[in-house]
Amino acid sequence: MSTKKTNVTGVVVGSLNMDLIVTGENIPRPGETLSADSFKTIPGGKGANQAIACAKLGANIKMVGRIGNDYFGQNLQNSLISNNVDNSFVLVDENVPTGVALISVNKHGENSISGVYGANMSLPEKQLIAAKESIHDADFLLLQNEIPVELNMSIAKYAKSKNIPVFWDPAPANKDYIGIMEFCSYITPNIIEAEEITGLNIKTPEQAITACEWISDAYPEITPLITLDKEGVVVSFDNNTKIIKSFEVDVVDTIGAGDAFIAGLAISIAEGNNFIDACNFANATAALSVTKQGAQTSMPNRNTVEKFLKI
Numbered sequence: 001m002s003t004k005k006t007n008v009t010g011v012v013v014g015s016l017n018m019d020l021i022v023t024g025e026n027i028p029r030p031g032e033t034l035s036a037d038s039f040k041t042i043p044g045g046k047g048a049n050q051a052i053a054c055a056k057l058g059a060n061i062k063m064v065g066r067i068g069n070d071y072f073g074q075n076l077q078n079s080l081i082s083n084n085v086d087n088s089f090v091l092v093d094e095n096v097p098t099g100v101a102l103i104s105v106n107k108h109g110e111n112s113i114s115g116v117y118g119a120n121m122s123l124p125e126k127q128l129i130a131a132k133e134s135i136h137d138a139d140f141l142l143l144q145n146e147i148p149v150e151l152n153m154s155i156a157k158y159a160k161s162k163n164i165p166v167f168w169d170p171a172p173a174n175k176d177y178i179g180i181m182e183f184c185s186y187i188t189p190n191i192i193e194a195e196e197i198t199g200l201n202i203k204t205p206e207q208a209i210t211a212c213e214w215i216s217d218a219y220p221e222i223t224p225l226i227t228l229d230k231e232g233v234v235v236s237f238d239n240n241t242k243i244i245k246s247f248e249v250d251v252v253d254t255i256g257a258g259d260a261f262i263a264g265l266a267i268s269i270a271e272g273n274n275f276i277d278a279c280n281f282a283n284a285t286a287a288l289s290v291t292k293q294g295a296q297t298s299m300p301n302r303n304t305v306e307k308f309l310k311i
């Protein structure tokens with residue numbers, strides 16, 4: 001008998017940012033001024049990106065977060081609503097503006113991001129109440145690092161006490177958040193974030209394998225997945241560490257690829273698929289996301305991912 005589930009339910013507790021995206025030949029170096037090709041404002045924030053990615057993949061998703069009472073905040077709400085994310089747990093801060101992210105994208109689609117998190121970082125107590133209320137029927141919880149650490153820790157601990165698996169995207173890298181690992185089932189650091197967690201230097205896929213094994217030994221309850229961009233993802237699973245290759249696509253920009261990856265992973269695991277299939281589903285979701293501009297605007301829907309994977 002199949003144990004596969006459909007229409008899984010998830011909660012994302014996390015950030016909403018308006019992304020101010022400049023695209024050009026190169027990302028400016030310190031002290032350098034460059035003329036660029038285009039400027040766009042596109043809804044983003046790791047939390048909201050993950051919520052929208054999950055919704056487009058067919059999950060019932062609640063977003064818990066905080067925006068300012070301003071134009072960017074309203075735009076971010078609209079984006080959640082038009083992508084079928086339940087936004088009733090997104091609170092409005094009357095005193096602090098909506099978070100923004102300044103993003104430069106070069107001709108290879110690579111990016112660098114500076115976030116000013118604004119309302120995302122305020123009043124954790126109210127957010128925690130909303131988060132606890134939202135989570136009662138969830139199949140999974142997604143967290144990142146663009147909200148207060150106390151909020152992340154408390155909701156992760158609460159989710160674990162309710163046997164709800166916690167998927168943590170430890171981005172942006174920040175040592176202060178590492179305590180959350182006690183409550184996580186899956187974590188998806190990129191190389192920079194894996195270096196922060198392990199203290200190891202990661203320059204090669206072999207070093208990423210060592211780092212993945214390090215995490216697995218130090219935190220046996222966690223399944224670690226270290227994302228390597230084009231190369232794929234290193235996973236430690238069933239006492240075995242290996243690289244699962246990514247898919248080759250034409251890259252427009254990589255903003256939100258990590259968000260697409262963890263969304264695909266969480267959905268596929270919650271639906272009862274085996275771990276390797278879930279990694280392929282996550283890799284496909286991420287690969288398709290980099291073929292379009294922006295974060296929320298680039299998340300693929302379920303049909304597109306399944307067609308891509310020939311499921």
Ligand code: RIB
Pocket residue numbers: 015017018019043044045046049100101113115146255256257258259295
């Ligand atoms: O992961 C991509 C996101 O990181 C962007 O949308 C930006 O808002 C930053 O939070």
